Amino acid sequence: MVEVADLSKRFGRRIALDAVAFHLKPRTITALIGPNGSGKTTILKSLCSLVRPDRGVIRINGKDPRRDPGARRLLGYMPQVYDFPEHRSPRQLMEWLKEIRAEPTPEVGELVSLFGLAPEMERSLGTLSWGTRAKVACTLALMFSSPVLLLDEPTSGMDPIASTRLKDRLRQERERGKTILLCSHSMADVAEVGDRLLLLERGNLVLEGNPQDIVTSEKTPTLERAIAQILEARRREKVS
Amino acid sequence: MRRFLNLFGRELREALGRPWIWGSAVTFAGGTAGLLWATDDPRKALAAVAGLFPYVVPLLGTLGAAIELAAERGFFELVLAQPISRTMVFQAKFLAFSLAFSCALLLGLLPLLIAVWGVVSPVTLLLLVGTVTALAWISIGSGFLLCLLARERVGAIGAALVLWLYFAFLHDLVILWACQAVAGSAPDAVVLSLILINPIEVARLAVVLQLDIAALLGITGSILSRFFHGGGLAICGSALAFWIILPNAAGTWIFSRKDF
Numbered sequence: 001m002v003e004v005a006d007l008s009k010r011f012g013r014r015i016a017l018d019a020v021a022f023h024l025k026p027r028t029i030t031a032l033i034g035p036n037g038s039g040k041t042t043i044l045k046s047l048c049s050l051v052r053p054d055r056g057v058i059r060i061n062g063k064d065p066r067r068d069p070g071a072r073r074l075l076g077y078m079p080q081v082y083d084f085p086e087h088r089s090p091r092q093l094m095e096w097l098k099e100i101r102a103e104p105t106p107e108v109g110e111l112v113s114l115f116g117l118a119p120e121m122e123r124s125l126g127t128l129s130w131g132t133r134a135k136v137a138c139t140l141a142l143m144f145s146s147p148v149l150l151l152d153e154p155t156s157g158m159d160p161i162a163s164t165r166l167k168d169r170l171r172q173e174r175e176r177g178k179t180i181l182l183c184s185h186s187m188a189d190v191a192e193v194g195d196r197l198l199l200l201e202r203g204n205l206v207l208e209g210n211p212q213d214i215v216t217s218e219k220t221p222t223l224e225r226a227i228a229q230i231l232e233a234r235r236r237e238k239v240s
Numbered sequence: 241m242r243r244f245l246n247l248f249g250r251e252l253r254e255a256l257g258r259p260w261i262w263g264s265a266v267t268f269a270g271g272t273a274g275l276l277w278a279t280d281d282p283r284k285a286l287a288a289v290a291g292l293f294p295y296v297v298p299l300l301g302t303l304g305a306a307i308e309l310a311a312e313r314g315f316f317e318l319v320l321a322q323p324i325s326r327t328m329v330f331q332a333k334f335l336a337f338s339l340a341f342s343c344a345l346l347l348g349l350l351p352l353l354i355a356v357w358g359v360v361s362p363v364t365l366l367l368l369v370g371t372v373t374a375l376a377w378i379s380i381g382s383g384f385l386l387c388l389l390a391r392e393r394v395g396a397i398g399a400a401l402v403l404w405l406y407f408a409f410l411h412d413l414v415i416l417w418a419c420q421a422v423a424g425s426a427p428d429a430v431v432l433s434l435i436l437i438n439p440i441e442v443a444r445l446a447v448v449l450q451l452d453i454a455a456l457l458g459i460t461g462s463i464l465s466r467f468f469h470g471g472g473l474a475i476c477g478s479a480l481a482f483w484i485i486l487p488n489a490a491g492t493w494i495f496s497r498k499d500f
Contacts, residue, residue, distance in 0.1 A: 011499075048321035050500045069325045077321040083314020087257075099246050100322050140318065 001026050001179040002047065002148060007056035009042055009203075016042045017053070018203040026147070029170060029180040031190040031211070033227065034200035040183040041080055043200075044150050047181070048077045060148060073101065076146035080153050080183070082133035086126025090117060090136045093125065094143065103144050111139045114165050131157040138166060142173070149173065151182040155189055167193050187224035191215070201231065244328050251336035260304040261337075261344045267300070268293075268348020275352070282355040289352055290368065290447040294440045295408050297375040298382075301341055302400040305383025308337065310393035316500050326496040334384060334488055342376035364450050367473070371443040374480040378439050381487035388494045411438045436475065439483040446476040 002024035009017040017039045024030050032040045045051040047058060049066040058064060063071035084093060098105055112118055115135035120128055125136070134157045141149060149170075155163040170180055170193055184190050190197055191211050199207035207214070207230060211223050218226035255261060271292070275285040312333075319329060346369060353365060383400055390396040415434045435441050449472055 045317075045500070050317055050320055052497060052499060069323050071323070072321060073323040075321065077318070079317045079321075081314060081317070083317065085254075085312070085315055096250060097318075097322065099250065100243070100319070100324055102243065102246075137318075 001061060002181070003057070003059040004043070004047070005057045007043070007046060007053050007058065009039075009046065009051060009053050015203045017046070017056075019056070020200075020203070020205050022198055022205060022208065024148075024179045024181055026177050026179045027174055028195045029174050029182065029193050031194035031197045032181060032183045032200065033185070033187070033190060033197055035231065037202075038200040039203040040200055041152055042203075044077070044152050044181070044183060047150055048072060048075050073103070073144075074146055074148050076141040076144055076149045078137045078141035078149075078151040078154055080156075082130070082137045084125045084133065084136070087124055089122050089124055090128075090139075091121045093136065094140065097140055097143075101144060105143045105145075107145060108139065108143045111142055114169060115139060115162050131159055131162070134158050135162055142169070147178055149178055149180045149182075151180070153184060154182055155184070155186060163189075187222065187227060191223040199227065199230070201234065206230075206234065243324065244332060247324070247328060247332040248336055251332045252340060255337045255340035258304075258308070258340075260300070260307075261340050264300045264304070264341065265344035265348040267296070268345050269351060270348075271296075272349055272352040276355050282352070282359050285352060286356050286360060286364075286368070287448075287451055289349070290451060291444065293372055294375060294444040297345060297372060297443075298379040298407065298440055299404050301376055301379025302383040302386070302404055303397060304341070305337060305380045306387045306390075306396040306400040307383075307393065309333075309384050309387040310390075310396050313500070320500055327492055330384075330492050330495040334381060334491070338377040338380040341380055342373040345372050345376055360451075364447075367450050368447055370477075371446050371480070374484060375439065375443050378480065378483045378487065381484060381491060385487040385491040385494070388491055388498060407438050407440045411441065436479045439480060442476050442479045442483070446473060446480070449473070449476075 004023065005021045007017050007020040008015075020039070020043065032043060034040055042051055046053050046056075047060070047065065049069075049072065052066065058066070060071050060074050063074075065071040065075070088096075094105070094108060112121065115138065117132070117135055117139065120132055120136075125133065128136070134154070138151070138154055141151060154166060154170075158166065167189065170182075174180060174195075182194075194211050197207075197209065197211050197214070198205055214230075215221075215223050215226045218229050220226040220229055272285065272289055275288050276282060279285050279288070316329075320326060349368070349372065353369075356365065382403065383396075386399040386403065387393075387396040390399050411434075415431060418434065419431065435445070
């Protein structure tokens with residue numbers, strides 16, 4: 001469904017991505033993890049053409065989303081920063097996206113109710129808390145029933161109820177055959193919903209595997225400890 | 241096309257809701273009404289407006305557009321991830337804000353246009369409307385371009401102010417210095433080309449030449465009185481058209497390649 005090969009990007013002198021390659025299968029939740037600045041958001045932004053890679057190939061269902069804007073119809077994207085027009089309401093934002101995409105949104109009512117957004121729908125976005133904006137952003141990403149979902153730190157700022165409901169929803173979406181890629185710093189979330197993880201370090205893909213298998217092979221009680229152990233071992237190797 | 245019109249309609253509604261657009265209309269209306277009240281001859285008010293609007297419109301438009309686009313930067317992250325071309329997004333925004341800004345300015349000029357109706361020739365009025373509109377479109381395009389070139393909102397505002405200061409005041413000094421450097425022997429065509437680089441000066445020329453008050457223009461006026469013989473307006477029109485296209489084309493090119 002999603003194929004990435006030799007993806008490279010520099011911001012000035014800093015290498016953000018260095019020949020990253022992976023593919024994502026339908027009916028799979030893949031978690032993109034790594035330290036701050038490792039290139040997770042750059043990968044997501046490259047996939048939806050917000051960032052122009054210096055080199056590499058991106059194919060979504062065989063189409064290049066940068067050359068063919070129509071291919072972005074296959075994507076639902078939730079950004080990391082919810083910098084929406086402050087004077088507009090969530091309803092206006094949803095209608096605006098609906099106009100742009102000219103696609104039906106059969107599940108928007110269900111999503112609004114899932115995240116408890118009904119009382120906030122007419123308020124201006126500038127008055128909403130960060131967590132509520134996260135729920136709005138998540139609704140915007142899920143409302144078109146796109147086959148590929150790209151979610152950047154989706155549970156960040158959300159309350160436990162919304163976070164739990166979102167994870168349940170993501171599992172449902174996977175069962176419906178969707179391809180889901182999410183960035184997260186929450187290893188608990190990754191362990192809970194992720195079928196597969198991609199570990200990035202300084203723009204390089206250093207590990208790929210099933211979260212549970214990684215915990216087992218590292219002989220640690222949690223995924224967070226396993227990942228920390230792997231990254232620290234790599235740093236020690238580099239120093240020596 | 242339908243999608244572009246949807247996007248344009250949405251942007252136009254956004255633009256018409258912006259306080260700075262309506263503030264520009266009120267400023268213009270207040271200014272022209274004040275001048276009409278202060279002078280007993282509407283022609284004098286028209287001459288004063290013709291001397292002032294080329295400075296005021298670019299200041300309001302460039303700053304407003306730069307701030308506008310800077311405020312939208314984060315939102316582009318959501319918009320540009322949608323199945324829509326970047327060129328379409330940028331053009332819809334440019335056209336909507338240029339149209340809204342120029343209409344607001346013309347609304348502000350309405351008291352003056354009514355007062356001088358029948359007093360001056362329709363060509364002069366048409367020229368005033370045309371140059372105000374052209375400057376409005378040029379300043380929106382320039383403001384958007386500067387915002388795309390600057391990294392931060394503060395940088396965009398600073399660049400807009402510097403550009404305005406240069407074209408409003410410093411460019412004439414540069415021409416004067418250039419003439420002095422070659423001991424007054426610069427060919428008129430060269431001096432004229434230097435003048436045509438400045439859209440503020442071009443807009444001022446277009447109206448002032450029509451009003452036959454070239455003495456208001458100082459050094460520029462003396463050169464132009466000699467050079468223009470009826471073909472001046474066509475040259476001014478072409479220069480303004482070039483200035484509308486240039487920042488918009490550059491802005492579209494940068495916008496379609498920028499990382500968000």
